Amino acid sequence: MTAGRRPLPVLLAWAVVAALALSAWGPRDRTTWFLETVWVLVGLPLIVLTWRRFPLTDLLCCLLALHALVLIVGGHYTYAQVPLGDWVRDTFGLDRNPYDRFGHLMQGFVPAVLVRELLSRTSPLRGSRWLAPLTVCACLAFSAVFEMLEWAAAVIGGQAADAFLATQGDVWDTQWDMFCALVGATVSVLVLSRVHDRQLDGRAVSPSCSGAGSTAAGRTSTAGTRPRPR
Numbered sequence: 001m002t003a004g005r006r007p008l009p010v011l012l013a014w015a016v017v018a019a020l021a022l023s024a025w026g027p028r029d030r031t032t033w034f035l036e037t038v039w040v041l042v043g044l045p046l047i048v049l050t051w052r053r054f055p056l057t058d059l060l061c062c063l064l065a066l067h068a069l070v071l072i073v074g075g076h077y078t079y080a081q082v083p084l085g086d087w088v089r090d091t092f093g094l095d096r097n098p099y100d101r102f103g104h105l106m107q108g109f110v111p112a113v114l115v116r117e118l119l120s121r122t123s124p125l126r127g128s129r130w131l132a133p134l135t136v137c138a139c140l141a142f143s144a145v146f147e148m149l150e151w152a153a154a155v156i157g158g159q160a161a162d163a164f165l166a167t168q169g170d171v172w173d174t175q176w177d178m179f180c181a182l183v184g185a186t187v188s189v190l191v192l193s194r195v196h197d198r199q200l201d202g203r204a205v206s207p208s209c210s211g212a213g214s215t216a217a218g219r220t221s222t223a224g225t226r227p228r229p230r
Helices: 007-023 030-049 058-077 084-094 099-124 131-165 175-200 208-226
Strands: none
Touching: 007 030, 007 058, 058 099, 058 175, 084 099, 099 131, 099 175, 131 175, 175 208
């Protein structure tokens, strides 16, 4: 099936748009809602604009949609007050609402497939033993940058940024966030790499991939017909 005729990405995009619209209705903190969902507000249009030239695999589309929903829910309630997290805290006797930890696990789990797809399709790393560690390192670096953005928000916004930070009194919250992202990225690479490779091999992705493949095949064919030196 060609990239332009795949219904799943379209359905996922509309689902994310609907969830985003619902979350914008009466969020607990409007500034926090914007800061948490800005990745969706920027990322979804970017994917749509570049889709014809660089469509994504179905696996990555599903994961991005799931991650968007996690961000949208966290933005609507604030991460420290998500009702599902409160239920988990009360049921298992935890010290804090764990939704923030789950969000940072997703911050590593989903971007790992995104980074892996970008590197596999735009660099010589496909099939290389360096692909997995570089993917995990890229996710950890992104997590560190995100923590710096939170630090900047705290400096600029003061107490108004508390809902965005969602530290819940934990002095090691920044380290926990990066650790969760590291765990998420590592698990993603270990669990999803084979499935991801099969989808990449299916060529139901970017036309540029098939073009690159045909170019490579052409070079191989030319090399194969080259006369041998006597």
